[in-house]
Amino acid sequence: MTPLGAALLGTGIFAKDIYKTNFKEKENEVDLKAVWSRTIESAQAYVQEFFPRSRPVAGEEALQEIIEDDSIQLVVVVLPVQAALKIVKRCVAAGKAVVQEKPVAATVAEAVEAISAYRRAVADAQTPQRTPLWMFAENYRYEAVFVAASRRVSEIGRVIKLDLIADLPMDERNRYFGSVWRRDVSGCPGGFFMDSSVHFVAALRMLAAAAGLGGAVSACAHARQTKPDLSFPDSVLGFARFANGDVPASISISLAAHQVRWSLSVVGTEGTLEVSRGGWGGTRTGYTLSIKTIRPQEASQPGQTDSAVQVLAYAFSGCQDEFAEFVGLTAELRRGAASAECGGDAAEVAVPNPAARSSPEEGARDLALIEALLASSAAGGQPVQVVQI
CATH class of the missing domain: 3.40.50.720 (NAD(P)-binding Rossmann-like Domain)
Known part of the structure; x- marks a missing residue:
């Protein structure tokens, strides 16, 4: 051929x-x-x-x-x-x-x-x-770990909350630190934060959708800059709400950190699921998927539970x-x-179609959540509606 x-x-x-x-x-x-x-x-x-x-x-x-x-x-x-x-x-x-x-x-x-x-x-x-x-x-929508997490999130029952933590050292050790265009906040609003965080919210949105929560509908956040050699902001702390079930997701992202600590956890009524990378003793060369499911025991003691834990390693695969x-x-x-x-x-x-993971609409939805977080921080943390695409 x-x-x-x-x-x-x-x-x-x-x-x-x-x-x-x-x-x-x-x-x-x-x-x-x-x-x-x-x-x-x-x-x-x-x-x-x-x-x-x-x-x-x-x-x-x-x-x-x-x-x-x-x-x-x-x-x-x-x-x-x-x-x-x-x-x-x-x-x-x-x-x-x-x-x-x-x-x-x-x-x-x-x-x-x-x-x-x-x-x-x-x-x-x-x-x-x-x-x-x-x-x-x-590539986050294609990473094997997020594909697996999306398939298994139903095992932890009804979702109570989601938590995204992304701490990254954007300094001289990072190959992208010298990027000029990422510092051009007039042509790249949000600078380094926007360019990096579209990845992170893509993973968050992916698991939320797999859990049946629908799309993000509103966000609020506070932003700051602690590293003068980065574009504003280098750190954002906030949360998003999703359309179905009024489930909150916390979002904590900093490019001013000193080590890689990446975690996306989903807490449910019957267990917890977490995708992680780096952190204290964790690996930076791949992802770990941890799943703990809790089932009521068929024993005589009321309120007792039996738990099962799985910890699975995944190599980077999304780009390929x-x-x-x-x-x-x-x-x-x-x-x-x-x-x-x-x-x-x-x-x-x-x-x-626009719902496909490779569609430009999905990229625009990632950007819409980032824009809402930045707009909220500019408004003193007031909730901002996420543009629906």
Whole structure:
């Protein structure tokens, strides 16, 4: 089977750390034809180090050539938020399959406008082969530990509360500390906090939805900055309410911490579930899923319970798993499109709906909760409604 033609837009840290591996693991299915950067030196350095058979290009003219090149079916956008959405919109308008790294946009309003245009383009596409596909890369929704936690959250009964703790040292030890665009709060509202926390609330929303709580409807928070070398805010403490059952979720995030401590716990009437990473004695190289279920004993003593505890280790897998799905989905849709154009069943060609975990709508919902937390902190902690998408 002929590999998909692909282009990588962006050669920064994440492109080096993650997409280098993603493309190499899928080299039989994806032909990386072009690597684009804003400077030719960056594109050349990336190609020379990782993909010497690819073509390094830079600048506006080369970008437009990629967008117009019919041999390039899959475009992977790994660019700062200030530039990414504009390019995604151009690729969508050209009928490309696009993978966009987070965040989906600088603001929810920008995201909603772009998503509306995308859904119209899907509906108005003249041929299946020209139907655009916009896939949003939020690897937390693909991490095996969160997938497993979502499947098992029903074991702990009716949910009482959720607690998210994310303490991270954003300092000289972190490769992203030197990022300039994350400090540009005019183009990236919330700066480091927004860019990091869309991950964390994606996991929170994922488990809440799996527990039947629906979407987040309101949030309140207080924010502060203790590290002058970070953008405001570096720490946020608040909570969110969800649509079904008025269940609260506490949210505690700090980029000014001195160690990694990540925890997402769900307390239920029949047990507790927790996904953790780091902390005192914990591992930073993967996740731990701990589940304690409590069952009433069939004994004579009233009120006694019997508990069972499981502790399971999970390696990081989200970036690889999501890219595998993106490649498979693009290939499936384009093969179906080719079949339809040759007289096959056009109904087989379908773009994932707004509820799919790869949809840009899901990315916008993550951003909407972050915006509500920031808006509440600016209003002195008053509750703020989360924009519904």
